[in-house]
Amino acid sequence: STFKGLDFSQAIFNENLNIVNTKLNFTFSNLEEKIEQEYEEFNKNKKEEDQKSLDKFANDFRDSFRTFKSALIKDNNALDASNFHKYELYCKEIELKQNWDKKGENVKNTTDLEKNVSRIRDFMDFLLLGFYRKLCDHHTDFLKVFNNLILLIALYALFVFGFTWLHDDKLEDTRAILTLFGFFDKFRLYFDIISTIFVVFGCGFFVCKLDSYEKKNNVSKKQNINFIYIIGDFLNLIKSLLFASFIPCVFYGLFSLFGFFLNLGKDFGYSLLINTLFVSLYICLVYTKSLFFGRYVVLIFSYIVFIIMLIKQPNVIHPLIGKIANESDKFFNYPSLIVLNILYTILLALVLFSLQKTARKNSIVPS
Structure with a gap:
């Protein structure tokens, strides 16, 4: 089976997870394209206040992959779980990239300053995730x-x-x-x-x-x-x-x-x-x-x-x-x-x- 969209963030697997013949192989580039495709389809013909940001879609994908990973770890399937952990980190990198592209907060109080500092920290995490993806594909290659x-x-x-x-x-x-x-x-x-x-x-x-x-x-x-x-x-x-x-x-x-x-x-x-x-x-x-x-x-x-x-x-x-x-x-x-x-x-x-x-x-x- 092939999944058009992934949202298993609220799912709970009571039995063993069987993913045989399921196409869930992603590279970073095609996963990014998939998230952008879901983003465009969801926000098509919607008002600006009803639209969902791209980083939210990346977070939803990340939650879904984390759910799969947890189910596989419960089944002692560490090899497949490591791949879903890799996809989870892909989504986190995409999410951090979108957060960095957002405009910074105008510093009016300590809370706004902490938000801007957090954006800088997120940018450093984004660079680190990108380096590990290129270095070893998050310890999978x-x-x-x-x-x-x-x-x-x-x-x-x-x-x-x-x-x-x-x-x-x-x-x-x-x-x-x-x-x-x-x-x-x-x-x-x-x-x-x-x-x-x-x-x-x-x-x-x-x-x-x-x-x-x-x-x-x-x-x-x-x-x-x-x-x-x-x-x-x-x-x-x-x-x-x-x-x-x-x-x-x-x-x-x-x-x-x-x-x-x-x-x-x-x-x-x-x-x-x-x-x-x-x-x-x-x-x-x-x-x-x-x-x-x-x-x-x-x-x-x-x-x-x-x-x-x-x-x-x-x-x-x-x-x-x-x-x-x-x-x-x-x-x-x-x-x-x-x-x-x-x-x-x-x-x-x-x-x-x-x-x-x-x-x-x-x-x-x-x-």
């Missing part, structure tokens, strides 16, 4: 979270070797040019111009409405991969990379404005740039809408880098491995790399936690 783990390790290895190349003693002939402070002194003006361009472009990018662009390039429904899809997919990757470059430029711009007054050295600005670029690049590659270039091509390259590092220099995968193997590396003593190692360790712990939780929730072996 083991392959996705494993791929993101390999991506993180490969990206970290590239940053470490890039930093090592810039500071290698073997490059004595070019080191005068590639020295950290000399590089910034010679090209600071150009770098400031590029940073300004990225900031202006980024601000304009978010201010402009991209609905028409998304509709024109939303060709993922087509089964055959064609030239238009490849171009759209590549543009999505470029969009993600531009956003990843925009964030470090904003931080570097703030450093340029306040660094002098706070007596911060150039090494602080360099470290800030490198580390914000690392974090923003990883998050944007996880979030990217680009399927072919942003996921398949990047992941193939990441696996190649990971295998090479695993065989030739496993201590790069994590500095702790090098300490256990007594392979000290002088480059890990640089302040910029120390901060990079801390951020990498935090991200690695987060991904490994999601990996083990996903593996445990999807295992047929009782935990």
Whole structure:
């Protein structure tokens, strides 16, 4: 059977729930489309005061999925229950998105201020739900979270070797040019111009409405991969990379404005740039809408880098491995790399936690 609309929020299942041959498989995008479809059909030809908001529909769907989840948990069906918990979180993300789109309250008293603070908290929850959906599909997709783990390790290895190349003693002939402070002194003006361009472009990018662009390039429904899809997919990757470059430029711009007054050295600005670029690049590659270039091509390259590092220099995968193997590396003593190692360790712990939780929730072996 196929359900046209879902509203089991007030239902109570006294017997075991049988969902065999029932089509209740959703992705985030088609569930969002389904909620919008129900919203449009319900509010058709109704007065404004009688209309029901989209976030209310998302909440109704969420209650229905929670009812199914509770019934399956009661039947000790943890595998199917985890899927309905995933749909429940999908609905919560859609609901939070709609709440954020609403206009803020005019602050007249403490209650109004608390409502606005709550909206900011909801926005942070929305970003967190979106990140976990992209990272591991809310602990239901083991392959996705494993791929993101390999991506993180490969990206970290590239940053470490890039930093090592810039500071290698073997490059004595070019080191005068590639020295950290000399590089910034010679090209600071150009770098400031590029940073300004990225900031202006980024601000304009978010201010402009991209609905028409998304509709024109939303060709993922087509089964055959064609030239238009490849171009759209590549543009999505470029969009993600531009956003990843925009964030470090904003931080570097703030450093340029306040660094002098706070007596911060150039090494602080360099470290800030490198580390914000690392974090923003990883998050944007996880979030990217680009399927072919942003996921398949990047992941193939990441696996190649990971295998090479695993065989030739496993201590790069994590500095702790090098300490256990007594392979000290002088480059890990640089302040910029120390901060990079801390951020990498935090991200690695987060991904490994999601990996083990996903593996445990999807295992047929009782935990």
